Amino acid sequence: MNRMFVFGAALIAGSLLIGCNSANTDQDTLSYHSSDEMREQSIELQVARKLTNPGKIYVKDDMILINEMGKGIHMIYNENPAEPKKIGFIKIPGNIDVAVKGDMIYADNYMDLVALNTKTGEIKRVKNAFKVFEKQRREQILAMNNGVEPMSGMRATQFQAVSNGTPSSAGNPVGTGGSMARFTIVDNSLYVLDGNNMVIYDITDAENPKKMNEIAMDFNVETIFPHEGQLFIGGTEGMYIYDNSDPSLPVFLSKFEHAIACDPVVVAGNYAYVTLRSGGPCDRAINQLDVVNISDVTNPTLVKNFQMHNPHGLSVQGNTLYLCDGNQGLKVYDVTDKTNISDNLLDADRDIRKAYDVIPNPDNGTLIVVGRDGIFQYDAMDPNNLERISEITIEA
Numbered sequence: 001m002n003r004m005f006v007f008g009a010a011l012i013a014g015s016l017l018i019g020c021n022s023a024n025t026d027q028d029t030l031s032y033h034s035s036d037e038m039r040e041q042s043i044e045l046q047v048a049r050k051l052t053n054p055g056k057i058y059v060k061d062d063m064i065l066i067n068e069m070g071k072g073i074h075m076i077y078n079e080n081p082a083e084p085k086k087i088g089f090i091k092i093p094g095n096i097d098v099a100v101k102g103d104m105i106y107a108d109n110y111m112d113l114v115a116l117n118t119k120t121g122e123i124k125r126v127k128n129a130f131k132v133f134e135k136q137r138r139e140q141i142l143a144m145n146n147g148v149e150p151m152s153g154m155r156a157t158q159f160q161a162v163s164n165g166t167p168s169s170a171g172n173p174v175g176t177g178g179s180m181a182r183f184t185i186v187d188n189s190l191y192v193l194d195g196n197n198m199v200i201y202d203i204t205d206a207e208n209p210k211k212m213n214e215i216a217m218d219f220n221v222e223t224i225f226p227h228e229g230q231l232f233i234g235g236t237e238g239m240y241i242y243d244n245s246d247p248s249l250p251v252f253l254s255k256f257e258h259a260i261a262c263d264p265v266v267v268a269g270n271y272a273y274v275t276l277r278s279g280g281p282c283d284r285a286i287n288q289l290d291v292v293n294i295s296d297v298t299n300p301t302l303v304k305n306f307q308m309h310n311p312h313g314l315s316v317q318g319n320t321l322y323l324c325d326g327n328q329g330l331k332v333y334d335v336t337d338k339t340n341i342s343d344n345l346l347d348a349d350r351d352i353r354k355a356y357d358v359i360p361n362p363d364n365g366t367l368i369v370v371g372r373d374g375i376f377q378y379d380a381m382d383p384n385n386l387e388r389i390s391e392i393t394i395e396a
Helices: 007-012 035-040 133-142 156-163
Strands: 044-046 054-060 063-068 072-077 085-091 098-101 104-109 112-117 123-126 183-186 189-194 197-202 210-216 221-227 230-235 238-243 251-257 265-268 271-276 288-293 301-307 314-317 320-324 330-334 345-349 355-361 366-371 374-379 387-393
Touching: 054 098, 054 355, 054 366, 054 374, 063 098, 098 183, 183 221, 189 221, 197 221, 221 265, 230 265, 265 314, 271 314, 314 355, 320 355, 320 366
Parallel strands: none
Antiparallel strands: 044 085, 054 063, 063 072, 072 085, 098 104, 104 112, 112 123, 183 189, 189 197, 197 210, 221 230, 230 238, 238 251, 265 271, 271 288, 288 301, 314 320, 320 330, 330 345, 355 366, 366 374, 374 387
């Protein structure tokens, strides 16, 4: 187990005592309006709390990190996927996205980017990292919450109590985000999407992210997916491909245009899979899956599109596509024949309300799905016969 995520074993053993006001633990935190007042709200490790409004999903070693929209990050110890355990909550007011490398968590905190060292509890802040916050994200987050939580600082001992004395693994220091991610890490670079811009941070000195570059893009980019030296970026007007040979200066290669729609993208081999959906800022959009041939990354071409209900996040493992199709739940397709996907539905779980995103774990053949009703895990060794093995459901 990576030392960065040994929260699990220690918390399960009951060794962590957190100094916070328990009477206010479940209150929301986003009522302030000035930047200075927002920064005064604490970032701190707290006891596990109810899962009420799950968002982005991130996996690192034996831990699942689930964003609680606008409030922070649930830590779920997942050494045994049949018995996942909520073991703590990192309160980060204004949080939506997260990425992890080694002992560092990178997250948005309202308009700022914060780097949290989970071994020491030290927090570094890049002020005003998100330029679109004032006009877009503030209203979105504040609308989710009301009330005020008391302000108190994070103590290094809170993390030291759960990180000392446990060996680290020699695995990949970078975790895995879902297809809806706005943050991604490639080697020593952190890529962050901000409105119409891609911002690159050097995290060679992991505790001190330094801005290297900012690249202006087209209208409203939303998701980012790294693949074999390229970055595939989903936006409301299309999929963008950048060459990432120079991590500080991604170079635009091409754009695959589609109808105005919310747009995550994943890639496997010579094909990109793009979901287009209506709802939110995309009310005029269609709901479909586009399969795009990217064998020539300078000239992506449509293979075929397939009608869907309201597709969101997705993932591809080999010739198996896992797709979250809103209120029709999780669907599993055989994509061996790229021109005939819709007729090759292998299995589905239609009991997940507003299925949002999915991350497979090829190491143990499991699948993690987040939806409006909670977090669900499956034995996916046989994609024709998914078996739900655990769930952490929403609590009122």
